[in-house]
Amino acid sequence: MKKVNIGVVGCGNISGIYFKNLTQTFLNTHVYSCADLNQKAAKAAAEQWNIPRIQTLEEMLEDPEIEIILNITTPQSHYDICKKALLAGKHVYVEKPLSLSFDQGAELVRLAHEKGLMLGGAPDTFLGGGIQTCRKLIDDGFIGQPIGATAFMLCHGHESWHPSPEFYYKKGGGPMFDMGPYYLTALVNLMGGVKEVTGMTHKTFDTRTITSQPKFGTVVEVEVPTHVAGSLRFTNGAIGTIITSFDVWNSTLPRIEIYGTRGSLLVPDPNTFGGPVLLSTLDGSGFKEIPLTHIYAENSRGLGVADMAQCILEGNRNNKASGALTNHVLEIMCGIHESDETGRTYVMKSSFDRPEPLPCGLIKGYVR
Numbered sequence: 001m002k003k004v005n006i007g008v009v010g011c012g013n014i015s016g017i018y019f020k021n022l023t024q025t026f027l028n029t030h031v032y033s034c035a036d037l038n039q040k041a042a043k044a045a046a047e048q049w050n051i052p053r054i055q056t057l058e059e060m061l062e063d064p065e066i067e068i069i070l071n072i073t074t075p076q077s078h079y080d081i082c083k084k085a086l087l088a089g090k091h092v093y094v095e096k097p098l099s100l101s102f103d104q105g106a107e108l109v110r111l112a113h114e115k116g117l118m119l120g121g122a123p124d125t126f127l128g129g130g131i132q133t134c135r136k137l138i139d140d141g142f143i144g145q146p147i148g149a150t151a152f153m154l155c156h157g158h159e160s161w162h163p164s165p166e167f168y169y170k171k172g173g174g175p176m177f178d179m180g181p182y183y184l185t186a187l188v189n190l191m192g193g194v195k196e197v198t199g200m201t202h203k204t205f206d207t208r209t210i211t212s213q214p215k216f217g218t219v220v221e222v223e224v225p226t227h228v229a230g231s232l233r234f235t236n237g238a239i240g241t242i243i244t245s246f247d248v249w250n251s252t253l254p255r256i257e258i259y260g261t262r263g264s265l266l267v268p269d270p271n272t273f274g275g276p277v278l279l280s281t282l283d284g285s286g287f288k289e290i291p292l293t294h295i296y297a298e299n300s301r302g303l304g305v306a307d308m309a310q311c312i313l314e315g316n317r318n319n320k321a322s323g324a325l326t327n328h329v330l331e332i333m334c335g336i337h338e339s340d341e342t343g344r345t346y347v348m349k350s351s352f353d354r355p356e357p358l359p360c361g362l363i364k365g366y367v368r
């Protein structure tokens with residue numbers, strides 16, 4: 001099968017699963033080169049995953065063999081690298097969040113459109129078997145008309161396990177910008193776009209102490225709110241509630257629930273690709289687990305990149321984890337924080353086309 005050449009920028013903590021899936025799972029992707037400011041990290045990745053060359057970002061952008069730049073650097077570098085790559089005529093897929101501000105995100109979407117290029121972004125977990133099954137249940141009418149949703153991501157931050165967790169407490173970090181994309185991307189895929197949001201935010205701890213290695217004992221100044229609550233009014237009239245927190249030690253709240261006129265759906269953890277999916281309908285028998293209707297239930301990070309590669313091979317620009325989708329999610333997150341500052345409802349400006357579901361009956365390695 002024909003493969004699309006990808007240049008990967010950023011060889012840190014999350015890169016391994018991308019390298020694994022783009023070199024071993026998907027049949028249409030080829031990791032052509034990798035880059036990192038930290039030469040050691042780039043070298044280690046190239047050795048572990050048999051990547052044929054290490055380049056600088058500038059070399060990648062000048063290399064006509066590369067079609068997609070996969071930007072999996074820390075959030076503070078997302079906008080600059082995406083912009084340079086689009087200006088150099090490359091398609092771009094970026095880890096979340098798309099950028100640090102909605103204006104930056106909107107500029108990237110505009111630029112990609114002007115240049116006839118695809119922009120796409122994480123997360124692609126909504127293309128996994130779990131959330132695709134939920135999508136099918138909703139689209140097929142099992143819960144009737146969606147009227148509401150709740151989403152909760154409550155934990156105590158990432159400094160106990162991530163080797164370099166400082167970025168989670170700088171602009172572009174915090175629980176909403178870090179974890180909100182999983183929950184919001186799932187919600188808007190399942191329910192459609194959002195037209196207005198309100199929010200309240202709080203910072204409970206001024207500093208964080210890293211307890212993971214190798215930076216054990218390092219104290220990090222917290223620059224962003226770490227407990228963030230938002231309300232969302234979807235364009236279909238449904239109302240959503242989301243709380244994301246790095247301040248909570250423990251919780252029993254569900255990940256995502258969707259409520260409809262004829263039933264309720266328990267959506268699996270949107271930071272994973274699998275189930276379980278539980279459905280409760282009007283028959284009164286309570287929640288029952290539904291077998292998954294779609295594949296990619298294991299960690300399939302890179303599925304959105306493989307889908308972008310397939311669009312290139314087919315000559316279209318309809319990538320599912322699209323720039324418009326990731327920018328809509330970015331605007332929701334920015335809107336929640338802005339609403340806290342202004343005390344007003346934030347009215348959304350962006351919209352996106354709800355991506356087509358993946359087909360049932362796919363064979364692993366393929367995206368169509």
Ligand SMILES: NC(=O)c1ccc[n+]([C@@H]2O[C@H](COP(=O)([O-])OP(=O)(O)OC[C@H]3O[C@@H](n4cnc5c(N)ncnc54)[C@H](O)[C@@H]3O)[C@@H](O)[C@H]2O)c1
Pocket residue numbers: 009010011012013014015035036037038041057072073074075077081095096097162164178
């Ligand atoms: N770690 C996770 O579990 C995880 C999960 C999902 C998504 N993400 C997202 O993936 C992205 C990366 O996270 P991570 O945990 O791998 O971070 P990391 O700090 O472990 O790795 C980032 C790498 O990018 C490199 N880098 C930064 N700026 C660069 C630049 N301008 N040019 C070249 N290289 C540059 C750094 O040297 C580092 O090696 C973030 O956006 C994060 O939100 C992380």
